[in-house]
Amino acid sequence: MLFAYLSLDMDSLTHIVLGAAIGEVLAGRTLGKKALLIGAIANSLPDIDFIAAFWLDTARDVLAHRGITHSFLFVAVMTPLLSFLAGRLFPRSGMTRRSWRVFFGVELFAHIFIDAFNAYGTGWFEPFDHSRVSFHLLFVADPFYSTWLGIAFVALLVLRAGHPARRKWAWTGILLSSAYLCYCISNKARIDRQAKVDLLAQHHSYTRYFSTPTPLNSWLWYIVAEDSSGFYTGYRSVFDCQATDFRYQPRADSLLQPFLGHSDVHCLLRFSQGYYTVEEWGDTVVFNDLRFGEMKGWEDPKAHFVFHYFLQRPEENRVVVQRGRFAGWNGSTLRAFIRRIGGN
Structure with a gap:
């Protein structure tokens, strides 16, 4: 916090x-x-x-x-x-x-x-x-x-x-x-050029794409590429020598059906600009906005998204944008983060 x-x-x-x-x-x-x-x-x-x-x-x-x-x-x-x-x-x-x-x-x-x-x-x-x-x-x-x-x-x-x-x-x-x-513009252009080459080489087709910097730097970037049913996400440093490792995130918007009449869901859909997934955490349905990245996603392939909204418990979402930015960070996390910035 x-x-x-x-x-x-x-x-x-x-x-x-x-x-x-x-x-x-x-x-x-x-x-x-x-x-x-x-x-x-x-x-x-x-x-x-x-x-x-x-x-x-x-x-x-x-x-x-x-x-x-x-x-x-x-x-x-x-x-x-x-x-x-x-x-x-x-x-x-x-x-x-x-x-x-x-x-x-x-x-x-x-x-x-x-x-x-x-x-x-x-x-x-x-x-x-x-x-x-x-x-x-x-x-x-x-x-x-x-x-x-x-x-x-x-x-x-x-x-x-x-x-x-x-x-x-x-x-x-x-x-x-x-x-x-x-x-930063130069770094972003370099990241986008190589990430798109990696997406093509791995036969990942996409309709929309963006890259955004990870916390507090301009060397390690978070990448999102959208297809018809979900997103390929990955991380790339300007110092990387190996290809970008992407994982697939299904949109799973069928989980939204029970909530589509809710005003907060309407606002979230508009706010996310279509860059969202829906998943279940136990018995709770969670709306994720992908634009804000993942919590320590560069080291944890199962990381949750920074922006996650509990659809069944709206009262627990007061700091929805901020609560996940540095969730779980400590000295060990910071050292791992710096190592990942240095390249794979």
Whole structure:
């Protein structure tokens, strides 16, 4: 559970330090250190949808998160509104109305853009189109992306307002984290190229495919290829020398029949974008969303999926996205994980 909450906190921390760096670049010379605070708040604003969790059940909450508040419409509406409010709150700041619009527009867009790089999916086109955008490039918390921004943030806190090195630190954090994104794109292209060769060589036909990074790194990737009745799943490191070892996961959606009239199942089906399986754990029917990977699947061929929803006990699903991310991890698991990253 500690790892799960760490994952959540690091995601929020990334938006704070990114927002502060962007704030310094756009308005540091005018606003001084206030640019860090306003930038961090503005960049974090789309996550205001967490409030919905107080009155929505779990299935509706996971569907609502990264929905309308992560859309282009939200950016378009909030940018002029925040600019107007900032102009009233800071009338002598030296910022023009246009400067405020650029400031808030860039901050809000940066948030929804970065969020689209991980598996959850982001509702850029809500409410007109419910499809989610996901590039599957970053784990929800990747220290190799966030660390550079964190270092820059500390430097910006320490350096006095007006110090000539402030913009350099802010740009360094932004550029190094962006360079890491480019490195992730290169790794993903390499993984996809070889995984598709392995699928073909093993005579596994498929209609849809994605790869997504495993926790906290960009070297070991989780692979899913869908056919008409299920999914081939496997793991591949950029350092692997052997072919990818795939195992088959039947969709088994016949198990859903008794639950199809339930509102939570409707939400889960829409949220999963079709990447789901259903299985029985003893006398309990479980809905799995494959996009979030498996619990230690790189070492356990019988691993359960990270996102698993108990259909008969909906009250036990309050932390459905987080509870499986690092379930059962300990020192031995971490060492095994690092060894698997190093290649098979």
